[in-house]
Amino acid sequence: xxxxxxxLDELKKLAGSDLGTSEWIEVSQQRIDTFADATGDHxxxxxxxxxxxxxxxxxPIAHGYLTLSLFIPLFTELLDVQGxxxxxxxxxxxxxxxxPVKVGSRxxxxxxxxxxxxxxxxxxxxxxxxxxxEGGAKPAAVLQSLSRFYA
Numbered sequence: 832x833x834x835x836x837x838x839l840d841e842l843k844k845l846a847g848s849d850l851g852t853s854e855w856i857e858v859s860q861q862r863i864d865t866f867a868d869a870t871g872d873h874x875x876x877x878x879x880x881x882x883x884x885x886x887x888x889x890x891p892i893a894h895g896y897l898t899l900s901l902f903i904p905l906f907t908e909l910l911d912v913q914g915x916x917x918x919x920x921x922x923x924x925x926x927x928x929x930x931p932v933k934v935g936s937r938x939x940x941x942x943x944x945x946x947x948x949x950x951x952x953x954x955x956x957x958x959x960x961x962x963x964x965e966g967g968a969k970p971a972a973v974l975q976s977l978s979r980f981y982a
Contacts, residue, residue: 838914892931905940921977930969953981
C-alpha cells in the first residue's frame with residue numbers, strides 16, 4: 832500500500848521512516864528474456880533454461896541489473912509524492928547482489944527513507960532498500976538509491 836505525501840514539506844517529515852514492503856512480483860522467463868533483448872545480454876545463465884539446469888544455480892537466473900531495474904516499480908508502490916513538478920532518478924550510492932533470483936521466484940522491496948536533504952529547487956532523498964526473494968535466506972539486492980523531487 833502506497834504512502835502518499837503532498838509536496839516537499841510533507842516529504843521532509845518522513846526522513847528516517849520505514850516505508851514498508853511492496854507486493855510480491857514474479858520474475859518470469861519472459862521478463863528475463865525481454866530484459867536480455869533490451870540490453871543485449873544473452874548470457875546462457877539467463878536465457879537458456881536447458882543449459883542453466885546444469886549450471887551453478889540449477890535454473891536460469893535474472894540479470895542483476897534486471898533485479899535492480901525493478902526497484903522503481905516496486906518503490907512506487909511504497910511512496911507517492913504528489914504536488915511536485917519533476918521526479919528524477921539521481922543514482923545509487925551502493926548496490927550488492929547477495930543472492931541470485933531464479934526464474935519463477937517472487938521478489939518484493941522493503942525500504943526506508945534514510946535521508947531527505949535540500950537541493951536547489953527541491954529535495955534529494957536517500958532510500959535504503961532490500962529486494963527480498965520469497966523464501967530466500969539472503970536478499971537479491973541491497974541498495975541505496977538517490978532520487979530528486981522538484982517543486
